[in-house]
Amino acid sequence: MSMDLAGILVSAALFIFAPIGVGLIMGIDRKVTAHMQNRVGPPITQAFYDLVKLFGKRPMLMNRGQAVFAVTCLMMQAMALAVLVAGGDLLVVFFVSGAGSVAFVLGAFSARSPYSYFGAQRELLQILAYEPVLLLVILLIGYDRGSFVVGGINSSLLPSLILALLALVIVLVIKLQKSPYDIATAHQEIVSGPYVEYSGPYLAVTKLANWFETAVILGILTLFFWNGNVAISVAGKASIVVIAIFASQIIDNITARLTKERMVKFTLTAGILLVAVNMTCIFLVRQGVL
Amino acid sequence: MVLSGRSRIKSPWMLHFDTGSCNGCDIEIWALLSPRYDIERFGILNKANPKHADILLVTGPVTRKVEDRLRLLYEQMPEPKLVVAVGDCASTGAPFSDCYNVNGGIGRVIPVDVFVPGCAARPEAIIDGVVLALKTWKERKFSSKTKDETIKEPREREVRN
Numbered sequence: 001m002s003m004d005l006a007g008i009l010v011s012a013a014l015f016i017f018a019p020i021g022v023g024l025i026m027g028i029d030r031k032v033t034a035h036m037q038n039r040v041g042p043p044i045t046q047a048f049y050d051l052v053k054l055f056g057k058r059p060m061l062m063n064r065g066q067a068v069f070a071v072t073c074l075m076m077q078a079m080a081l082a083v084l085v086a087g088g089d090l091l092v093v094f095f096v097s098g099a100g101s102v103a104f105v106l107g108a109f110s111a112r113s114p115y116s117y118f119g120a121q122r123e124l125l126q127i128l129a130y131e132p133v134l135l136l137v138i139l140l141i142g143y144d145r146g147s148f149v150v151g152g153i154n155s156s157l158l159p160s161l162i163l164a165l166l167a168l169v170i171v172l173v174i175k176l177q178k179s180p181y182d183i184a185t186a187h188q189e190i191v192s193g194p195y196v197e198y199s200g201p202y203l204a205v206t207k208l209a210n211w212f213e214t215a216v217i218l219g220i221l222t223l224f225f226w227n228g229n230v231a232i233s234v235a236g237k238a239s240i241v242v243i244a245i246f247a248s249q250i251i252d253n254i255t256a257r258l259t260k261e262r263m264v265k266f267t268l269t270a271g272i273l274l275v276a277v278n279m280t281c282i283f284l285v286r287q288g289v290l
Numbered sequence: 291m292v293l294s295g296r297s298r299i300k301s302p303w304m305l306h307f308d309t310g311s312c313n314g315c316d317i318e319i320w321a322l323l324s325p326r327y328d329i330e331r332f333g334i335l336n337k338a339n340p341k342h343a344d345i346l347l348v349t350g351p352v353t354r355k356v357e358d359r360l361r362l363l364y365e366q367m368p369e370p371k372l373v374v375a376v377g378d379c380a381s382t383g384a385p386f387s388d389c390y391n392v393n394g395g396i397g398r399v400i401p402v403d404v405f406v407p408g409c410a411a412r413p414e415a416i417i418d419g420v421v422l423a424l425k426t427w428k429e430r431k432f433s434s435k436t437k438d439e440t441i442k443e444p445r446e447r448e449v450r451n
Contacts, residue, residue, distance in 0.1 A: 030330075039328040046333050049300040053344070056294035058369040060341070191339045199341035200368045 007087075014085040018215040019208070023047040025218075025241075026211075029249060036253050051207060057200035062111040069107030070198065070205045076100030077212035084219045087151025090138045097216050100209065101127055107206070108194035119193020122184040122260055129181075129264045130171045133271030134217075137164045137171075140275055141223070144282055150223065156236075157224045160285075163278035165224055167271045168217070169244055174267070175217050176245075177210075178252035181263045189257075218244075298344070298370070299424050301333040305343035305367070309360055309396065311350030314410030315377035319347055321413045329417065340366035345420060346400075351379040351386040352393040364400045372423045374404045376416055381405040403427075 027044035034041025043049075061067055080097035083089065105127070108120035142148045144160050158165065174181045184193040198206055218241050225236035258266075284290045308316050322329040323336055337343050340363045352360060364373070375396050378384035383394030396402055403426055406419035 034328070034330065037325055039325045040331040041328070042330055042333045043300075046301065049297040049333055050303075052294055052297035053301045056298060057344075060368045187338070192337075192342070195342075196339055197341065203342065 011082075011085045011087070015082055018081060018085065018219065019211045022211045022214045022218065023051070025214075025245060029245065032246075032249060033253060036249075051204050054204035054207065055201050059201050060199045061202065062113075062197050065110035066107050066198065067202055067205075069103050069110060070202050070209070072103040073100045073107065074205050074209040074212065076103060077209045077216065080216050081212050081219065084150060084216055087149065090141060090148040090150060090220070093150075093216060093220075094135060094138050097213060098127070098131060100213065101131075104194060104206065104209065108197070111197035113197050115190045115196045116194060118190045119184050119196060122186075122190075123194050125260045125264055126174050126181070126184050129267040130174045130271075133167050133267060133275070134171050136272060136275040137161075137167055138220075140164050140279055140282075143279060153223055154226060156226045158240075160282055161224065161278060163274040163281075165221070165240075165244075167274040168221060169247055170267055170271055172217055172221070172244055173248045173251055174263070175214060176248055178248050180251070180255040180258040181267070182257060183260045183263055186257060295428070299428055302344045302372070302420070302424060303335045303337045303342055304345045304347055304420075305337055305340055305363065306347045306349075307360060307363055309348055309350035309356045309380070310353040310392070311377065311379060315349035315380070315408075318410050318413050318416060319349065319376060322416060327413050327417065329420075332417075332420075334420070340364075341368065343367050344371055345423065346371065346373045347376050347416070347420075348373065348380050348396045349376045351383040351389075352396050352399055354391050354393065357393055357399050360396065360399050370427070372403045372427060373400060374406060374416075374419050374423050375402045376406050376419070377411040378407060378409045381407060384409065 024044060024047070026047040027042070030046060031041045031044050076096055077100040080093045080100065083096065084093045101123070105120050105123045108116045108123065138148065140161065141153075141157060141164070144157070145153060177185045185195065186193060190196070195203060195206060221240055221244055222237035225233065225240050227233040227236060281290065306316070306319050321327055322334075334345075340346075344367070346364060346367060348360065350356075364371075373396070375381045379386060380396050383389075383392055386392045387394040393399055397405075404419045404423040406415050408415050411419075
């Protein structure tokens with residue numbers, strides 16, 4: 001993975017602007033949702049106001065472990081994004097980001113609160129639901145390309161991996177904490193689940209970690225389009241992200257929350273099925289059958 | 291610091307607590323969250339969690355049973371925070387002020403920033419109350435030199451019955 005100065009600069013810029021982009025996407029998301037519900041909605045910079053406000057509040061902790069796990073989670077997700085934008089190994093990205101999610105769960109478990117416990121258990125179930133699908137998609141990318149190195153992908157994944165992209169949309173709905181699978185952060189049910197005992201700056205740290213986590217999954221989505229021309233490449237990548245987010249938003253607004261059992265059942269069946277069919281297709285094409 | 295102050299005013303998350311209200315004012319607060327009044331356009335979210343909240347909207351005359359819980363909720367909210375008393379009962383106890391089981395207004399239990407009159411308080415009035423509270427916050431924020439001063443102020447005004 002040899003990199004020149006320009007490459008390093010591009011990676012650094014991506015690393016800084018990706019979370020900012022996610023913050024903007026969240027603002028636009030709230031605005032569009034508001035318009036879908038015939039409301040005006042908050043300004044699109046709302047996510048940044050929320051974050052800065054939380055950082056400015058007086059710190060309050062249940063125990064020291066909470067802060068340690070929140071910061072660990074943020075660092076893990078940031079590292080995962082750094083590996084991704086530097087053109088590193090997708091498997092490393094996956095496992096580091098997964099470790100970050102587990103740190104977040106431990107943070108929720110560290111506070112003695114029923115809602116926090118519920119939220120942590122449900123977060124574990126969410127990880128159980130989406131993590132195998134995400135791993136299989138990454139393995140499929142490796143099967144298709146013969147390598148997991150992001151920097152080595154120099155053509156669109158979309159033609160050969162379109163079903164894997166659909167599986168990623170299911171993962172995205174869970175990662176963005178949207179209906180029908182906002183199981184862990186279920187606001188009306190368990191207040192905000194794993195976030196419930198966090199407040200002020202520490203809540204902001206966990207939110208920021210979530211931005212990085214979202215940036216990682218959106219970054220994997222952008223791999224599905226590639227073109228020699230930078231402008232076309234960027235436009236294609238952006239449109240895949242916009243379409244995926246919009247799809248998850250529509251799903252969010254037309255569905256009610258389902259139970260955690262149904263989430264695990266549906267995500268694993270549909271996700272693994274999509275990946276399996278896709279892999280079979282690639283195999284048959286290679287054998288010259290299709 | 292200016293950025294943080296501006297963000298604070300643009301993103302006040304609310305917590306609603308019913309201290310024995312007849313539900314008239316509560317219904318009006320819920321109306322704020324509906325598309326007709328859409329309070330989210332001010333960045334206000336209903337958080338139902340004192341640890342995430344910046345504004346405490348209280349309805350009802352504060353019965354003796356609920357008094358400790360109100361104080362607990364107030365103490366669990368991280369500084370800086372605001373309290374808005376919604377409706378006549380929350381402001382003065384109104385028809386219940388002489389009752390043996392009632393405190394007569396939340397001002398007797400925790401410090402209040404803005405009183406919104408009305409029985410029930412109209413949604414427009416509640417929005418005005420919240421905006422007024424944010425304005426006093428802004429003035430307090432920019433007039434005081436140190437951060438600690440702004441935080442201590444409510445504690446000093448605390449009235450115990």
